[in-house]
Amino acid sequence: MLEAETKHKPETTECESTESFDPYTCSLSPALKLIAKEELHEDDNIRHQALHQFREWISKHPRIKKCRTDTLFLLRFLRTKKFSVPDACEMLERYLTIRQLFPQWFSNLDILDPTISEIFDNGYLVPLPQRDDDGRQIILSVAKNFDPYKYTSVQMARVHSLICEGLLDDEPSQVAGYVYINDESGINMGFASLWSLSDLRNMVKCIQNSTPMRHKATHFVNIPHFANRIIELGVSLLSEKLKNRITIHKSVDALKERVKPEILPKEYGGSIPMADIIKDFKLKLIQKRDSILALDEMCIELTKDYNSPSVKIISDIDTGVIGSFRKLEVD
Template sequence: MDQQLSDLLQRKAEVELRETELRRKQSLEQFREWLKKHPYLKRTRQDDNYLSLYLRTKKYNLNEVFKSYEKQFLFRLKCAKWFDLSDDNVVARLRSHIECGSKYIIKDYSSTEPIIYIQRFEKFDAEKYPVTDIFQSDFSLFGACLELEKAQICGFRLITDFTNVPMSVFTSVTISEVLDWARALISCPGRYKQNILINIPSIAMTFYNIVSTMLPEKLRKRLVMVKNYEELKNFMDVSILPKEFGGNCDENVYIEETLRIFDEKLEMIRKSNDYEIDVSQFSGRLHNDDVGSFRKLEID
């Protein structure tokens, strides 16, 4: 767990998530009791911080929490290579995407505002790396951030910058891979407060129009498209952004902080992917999206 929640974060959790210390304690007990009785999930990560992530994402609606917890395993099975960080060479490659500024976060500009997650496709070397690295690094970096209680409570504001994006980013990926990425991302826990797309090209709009059909209405309403950095000022205070976005801050400072968090939380991300389930029973449900069947297991 992070250190003691600040008064401001505690208040935000209480107001937005209906979280109290007593409710959290009781819900964690019920969560573990449900897991103990689950017929397919034999061994999964069950520390307070990890289970609290699911409770907070679903605002302590236990039926939805259990459904969400099951569902993410469906896509951990189907897209296992995107979650696997057991190979140090893969980790080094994913770190390089942060180091070059392809993606990073802005965390400490406010005590209670969402963490800003920036992705700049211009910085991604699609000639050197497989485009699916974009997907794997997303799951890895989101996973690291979601170890932070601030991210669990305040959520994320996503900023995706398509300015000068190499065409190979789109031509080297299949529709099937994009759909798997979208389904897996939706199934993962986390609170996504706003999604800002900058200078999105027509080919990317084609992908988005396909993906948007599976997005919950709530997420579609939180999407903002702007043509340039100047228009971005209409939706947020850009002074906290790097100078490249018209802000006042040094991008390298944010990159270094993101690398620190990624390195610090790496072992916990790996623990999330260390599980034992009855694959013969569970994997068959990948094709019919039959999730949540066991969320109503009797809890004493």
């Protein structure tokens, strides 16, 4: 799926017309189509109607000036929000807004940037090639491979954002969702001062409220005793729904009781060396480089309220969207 998308850069168009758009052929397996139907209420008719309504809303939005309207991009939001078009519209507006409010985290995401490339090559954050039995994409984070004394929280965030954008148009992941494995065995005191509280709060809100991903499960493993408070702080900012999807394991062996060893890197008991996994996914990011950088062409006008420096800025984004959606006459 990722490879197929590299043949062309998705168009970012002026929001004036929705009459022409890309033809769509569903690439989901029969098993994933069943999950999409049962969990997301998706079928051919609902998908067609929702895409039409979504494009109409974008074209009539007074502040969205440029936005991708291709099917895979819009399905990011529709599938995350189980085909509630108002909720998908709300998430898209927040997504566009945070990209402009926090360009240091979400703009100019370039795998050829020397620092981003170096952090990725070090193996700090790696999407694994094999999925679990539910078809979910596994993303492995290895704390010891990130040096908090050399790199900043901004650079950490940019690596996360780049990898997410490299995955978000993948249809199986849109439906089945994502599982996160966090190996904290190498965490050190430098991580305690890496993020300010306000930045951490804003980032967590961005992830929860504005990123079109189905977060299905999070596993922490090998947390050193001194790092418990650091992890607890981050977890405390999550919604109850996401908190309930967190499992803490004392060891990799305990993790393997929940996650099949064969889908992990060789260093964790699987068959594929971490270096090979990193190399292969980096090639995919290079292939998708133009389309990821083109996301910066999207534009939404920010009001004075959105320019407020308050840490409540993300919650401010949440207001008023449903009302504006319902005022539009969408068939």
